Amino acid sequence: MTTTEHDVQASFKEVMASVATPVSIVTAIAGGLPYGTTVSAFASLSMNPPMVLVCLDRGSETLELIRESGRFGLNILGAHQAATALSFAKKGGVGKFHGTRWDLDNDLPRIPNSPGWLACTVADLVDGGDHVIALGNVDSAELTDSSPLVYHGRLFGTHAPHDS
Template identity: 40%
Template sequence: MAISSETFRELFASFASTVTIVTAYADDAPSGATVTACSSVSAQPPLIMVALGRESRTLSQILRAGRFGVNVLADHQEAVARLFSQSTVNKFSRLDWILDGDVPCLPDSCGFVAARLSSELTVGDHVLIVGSIEKVSCTSQTPLLYHRRQFARCEQIGVKANASVA
């Protein structure tokens, strides 16, 4: 039974996802894209996976640099998510950023991972990038979410922010 693209999109829109900015630095230029397809892969060794469109400029930069960053946006950074979802603007000129582990880091984010490219796999219209995690930093800020095709805060979808698991 074939699944329509609309049904497929509707299903995955119902999943609340953390919003990240995946970054790279190659040829003396930063690059970044808003990504919700990001996941831990393994704790031993520590690995992270992101999915980027095959035509993504950020993907090209990652492949050239062999490294990438994942900035987990805080719930007050919706404007940053929107900025990095555009492909035609000079994104990094519009906000503060630093090079951390040779990849662009957005200091106001609630989490940051620097990774070395470990493997890549082309799947459909995307490329899965797996990285060996070399550096991690995090804060107690609440992450920005994407749910039902819109940005959301945890409390908007019934999740208690910073709740501990018993």
């Protein structure tokens, strides 16, 4: 990598750290065991049909299970779930659920008390550099009333309304 490429990459990393993003855990299931990983690159894609996109590291074990099953769950985390987000951000698969309660919802692992839940069927997997973008058709969606967990400046936090 040239100095210029390294400089752009370092600057890009700093710029992206300044963008507040939602924190979610993407889940899949294999052999009756839950797998999951924390992601901050997730967004709504389409309303008709309802679709989302989520970006997963190419080396993700959860991504491999999503490829095989064609399905994934998206647990949109609340402000009270920072420790869970950190636990699921580690490398490795099934062991991440040790100590974390989960239920099956639409045959996918769902973490209770998460403010948002989406069950998705993969519409497409698209290469994106060192990540893969999973495009998902939303089969089920549920929202509870809770403050969201966001990631900004390499720290977890939450959203606070602006006083006008």
